[in-house]
Amino acid sequence: MSGQRVNLNAAEKDVEKFIKFLALKSTQVVVQSRLGEKIQTPCNPLATGSDWFNIVIQDHPDIYSETKRALSLEPGQSILKRLPLCVEISLRTVEGDQMVLEVWSLDIQLPGCHKNCKDDICEVLIKNVENGKGVAMNGTGAPMSEQQTLKAAHAIYNRMGILLKSLISLTRATPGYKLSRRQCPEAYGIYYRIYVDRPQLHTLGEGHKNVKIGQLNTIVGTLSMSVSYRTKMTITPTTSEGHNGESNQIMLKSDHFRRGDSSPTQNLSIAGLKRGTGVNGEKKIIDIEKPLRPGAFTDVGKLRQWTEKDYILPETPPFEWLLRRPRQESGGSVGSVESLNKKSDGSISAPTSVNGPEQTVQNNNAVIGNKSNNSTQANNNNNVIAFKSLENGQNGSQDKSSAANSALSQSPMKSLLIPAPTSSRNNAMKNRPEDDNLLKELNFPFALPNSHVNDLAKFYRDCYHAPPLLGLNETQTDVAVEQLEEFETSLEDYDELVLQLGLSTSTSTGSRSSGGLQMSN
């Protein structure tokens, strides 16, 4: 009996060794396939014993060392405890936007582990697949002769070879392969990350596909290889926690039919959050809703939120406040434009504080982006992680560290300012200065392209964006201030004029009447 136990232990050790090399070769296959080059390896009929699983897979030293680092196996430590092993392939644009394309994983379900078992697969059987017979036994140590053990090991070895062939074939079939072949330093690069953890599939976006490449029953557990890949190739701008971490997580329903007295306050919350993160910092909000009660179809999100600060008169010439009254009458529209302009950065002018539904649409992706960053950072602590550029694979550790840093630290402000779901639209919107119009159109309820409501919406929009106010910016304010100063300096002249007029009316009615007569003549 003890002889059989020794036998079994030896068989287990063999299988563990096979699994280790399968893991090493799998990462080689996956990462090499993303180098962007065609691969050709020669057949070798005279085997030397150096090629595992009878397949010629050349070892790339960088990939090998990264896999070793990820596994971080101590001498004598079983690889079973270091699974699942994942290879994450991601795309990163020159602008710093990142998108995870696929996650390849090698996992094992250990016998007796019932947590992850969906069926009775834990009663692991070794099948001698080669002859199709059920030469099998359970993993708990039922009798098995030495020859059977050898046969089982041989069968497992062959099956692993087939698994590896499947992996080679599949790596060329997923969308990530095409992208990797088209990569260029001017546009985007493909990166990889090897980690020991559960596959982080949330980074793949909605509608990602899961494909089980193969499953193999062994005496040490059920080995499975799978891939999950992104199907929607839309760049999700990476977000940084510092800028929009919390604000992106608020999904505000844009209810345009809500009563006017409740809408502004609700919108204040999101606007306040946005502004709180801006230059101005926190503001105390003044409730002046009555004069600003929005009408039907008014996009309350665009209304200017009046704050205490707005009522602190700036250091400008006196009587300026006299001119604020006409502005206040159409304050909603003015505020809207101002806030948009303030949020816009250079040529990018998409609104950030008032994109209720847009934000909701984008939010899934944005949150995903956040999560991915979070998880990436979290992972840094637990696992050995290597972001490596496949283009500059030979550059070694320098490139790796810079890539990793850029992945974590680069926080494109664009993520805040680009509400479009597609990359092409992103580009289009970047170049369009009047994107706020588009967003507003989307914000109107029932505003389908052919709907009549759209006309009404357009009408309201035009009303709220009266031409003189659309162009209101800092320079115009300066002009107004200059005018005011001019008026103030010539105030005495005006007074004199008034006095003269007053005098002329009281003292010399005759001359005035004559003047009038002269004019009429």
Add this chain to the structure above:
Amino acid sequence: MNARSQVFDLTIEGRQVDEAVASIFHTVLFHRCQGKYMYTGDAQYSIGTIGYTDVDCDFIDFTYVCCTSQGLLRTVKRAINVFSEKLRSNESCGSGQISLEFFQKRKSRWLFQQECIPWEVWTVHLDLIKYENADDRQISRENVSDLLTEKVIYITELMNRSDYVPKTPSQSELDLIFDTSYPDVQPYLFKFDYTTAGSQTPSVTNTVKKIIKETFTL
């Protein structure tokens, strides 16, 4: 014994036929090839290793993997070419199928011929389609690529099942299971078969039918 049979249906352009069929068959063959067996004694042998090559398609947005074996490439290419030409000829009505059949031989007994027993058959059924403009052609190029991706996924799924494959025999019987004619790889015995609507391959049944018909017309 019943052979496992898989059928893939594709509707593609005539010029895509060769590549579409090759991508499916080479993926299958890659899995069904082993390294060359080198015998040191009757019972002892070492197994060679298989190299692989990426092949880019010209008319489909797709890359497939095949064994790095010029001999095998030639065999597959020739078989597919013959079928493709028939399918695309004027006699054809644009529909046909080609099969890759794996079989094993039984030892010939005294009077009888050697028996071939198929154990796995992969069939690609094709319908040809013509596109009038470049846009449609481009869409088709991408669609066929997606279809082939699905097929490859399906093939790998099947390959990793614990299905029957012939047992490795002793050296003397190796030729009954494997095609040992290639110097670099050792695939399981396989052959191609095809039919195209409108131009059937001559067979005994067809010939007999033809003779009977001719007799009646006389």
